[in-house]
Amino acid sequence: MNNTAVATSEFSRVFRFVLQELKPRGKWLTPFNVISIPVILAGLVILYFRFVYGLGSVTNLNQYYPLGIWIGFDVVTGVALAGGAYVITFVVYVMRMEKYHSIVRVTVLNGLLAYIFYAGALTLDLGRPWHIINPVIGNSFGYNSVLFLVSWHFLLYMITMAVEFSPVVAEWAKLEKVRKFLTRLTLGAVIFGITLSILHQSGLGALFLMAKPKIHPLWYSEFIPILFFVSSIYAGLSMIVFEGTISHKVFKNLIGGHDGHQYEEIILGLAKGAAITMFVYYFFQALLFVHEKRWELITDFWGYWYLLEVIGLVLIPCCMFAYAVRHRKIGLIKVASVLALLGIVLNRLNVTVIAFRWYDVSKYYPSWEEIVVTLMVVFTEIWVFRWIVTRMPVFEKK
Numbered sequence: 001m002n003n004t005a006v007a008t009s010e011f012s013r014v015f016r017f018v019l020q021e022l023k024p025r026g027k028w029l030t031p032f033n034v035i036s037i038p039v040i041l042a043g044l045v046i047l048y049f050r051f052v053y054g055l056g057s058v059t060n061l062n063q064y065y066p067l068g069i070w071i072g073f074d075v076v077t078g079v080a081l082a083g084g085a086y087v088i089t090f091v092v093y094v095m096r097m098e099k100y101h102s103i104v105r106v107t108v109l110n111g112l113l114a115y116i117f118y119a120g121a122l123t124l125d126l127g128r129p130w131h132i133i134n135p136v137i138g139n140s141f142g143y144n145s146v147l148f149l150v151s152w153h154f155l156l157y158m159i160t161m162a163v164e165f166s167p168v169v170a171e172w173a174k175l176e177k178v179r180k181f182l183t184r185l186t187l188g189a190v191i192f193g194i195t196l197s198i199l200h201q202s203g204l205g206a207l208f209l210m211a212k213p214k215i216h217p218l219w220y221s222e223f224i225p226i227l228f229f230v231s232s233i234y235a236g237l238s239m240i241v242f243e244g245t246i247s248h249k250v251f252k253n254l255i256g257g258h259d260g261h262q263y264e265e266i267i268l269g270l271a272k273g274a275a276i277t278m279f280v281y282y283f284f285q286a287l288l289f290v291h292e293k294r295w296e297l298i299t300d301f302w303g304y305w306y307l308l309e310v311i312g313l314v315l316i317p318c319c320m321f322a323y324a325v326r327h328r329k330i331g332l333i334k335v336a337s338v339l340a341l342l343g344i345v346l347n348r349l350n351v352t353v354i355a356f357r358w359y360d361v362s363k364y365y366p367s368w369e370e371i372v373v374t375l376m377v378v379f380t381e382i383w384v385f386r387w388i389v390t391r392m393p394v395f396e397k398k
Contacts, residue, residue, distance in 0.1 A: 135148055163185055205228030
């Protein structure tokens with residue numbers, strides 16, 4: 001049999017295998033399905049009106065408030081929450097800390113799906129979605145634009161994470177030679193991906209440097225790119241703890257009889273990293289607060305709101321992480337991770353939506369359609385994640 005015939009036969013086998021894997025598995029009437037399916041269907045109907053009649057038909061966006069929750073939550077917040085992928089790959093492949101190897105695959109998968117869905121949500125927010133290519137080619141923006149850099153960082157990092165995850169797909173499809181080849185690309189892809197992550201996490205913050213008159217002084221700083229980067233580290237670590245907790249309950253039959261001690265050590269290690277990074281972030285915030293003399297800004301509603309974010313959802317969970325690591329309190333770590341994630345969500349929404357044009361009497365509030373579409377994006381990502389982990393060897397350590 002010649003090479004062409006062998007390739008054709010292999011392609012036919014893989015194609016039949018994939019078709020077989022597309023068939024539904026398990027029960028349909030689960031609580032998650034009952035909630036998510038109507039939301040996804042409603043979101044698709046809303047998107048029909050959005051693309052046919054424009055953004056104004058389903059959103060409260062306007063020329064004064066061009067950034068709503070589709071950007072503030074889906075993109076800016078979502079990218080921060082996906083930071084665990086570059087952190088864990090750096091720890092495992094560069095620092096050679098093998099105890100975290102068992103969570104690399106699922107963490108990279110979560111990061112890849114987050115970028116695909118959250119970056120894909122950009123098309124929903126553009127008045128003319130076909131112009132999404134403009135920042136990539138530099139059209140109208142120019143090659144010196146921060147948006148040009150962020151667009152390329154997004155694009156290249158999604159490709160990089162696809163390369164990092166591709167050995168899992170090859171293993172699932174029983175393409176052993178392909179898997180070995182792709183595995184050899186992993187280290188280079190990881191190093192390239194870490195570089196891109198540092199650039200685009202800070203680059204997202206740099207986008208707001210041009211909006212100084214529109215962002216409340218408590219949230220604006222020339223160092224906002226650094227703050228975005230540092231906070232993405234503990235956001236990613238907290239997200240791993242949060243998602244890992246859920247996965248160990250929902251997919252316990254796939255994870256099997258894992259080593260309880262090893263799992264505990266992983267959680268403690270992630271919490272330690274989160275505590276250190278949160279302290280660095282809080283130190284930066286405190287330094288900026290004193291240096292820029294913001295004392296007179298914390299005597300009104302916005303000051304109290306700022307203290308809630310920085311004290312209640314950064315310093316307090318930081319101390320909780322530190323205490324829990326010292327006394328090996330796994331439950332407290334899980335609570336702290338939720339508070340840390342709430343802090344990240346609040347910070348990103350403050351910068352993009354809540355504290356944006358804070359001086360206006362008529363503020364932007366998301367429409368119910370915007371909220372439904374945001375939930376649709378999140379639920380769809382969970383559906384895809386569930387399909388992949390129930391078929392591919394994501395929870396297995398190779």
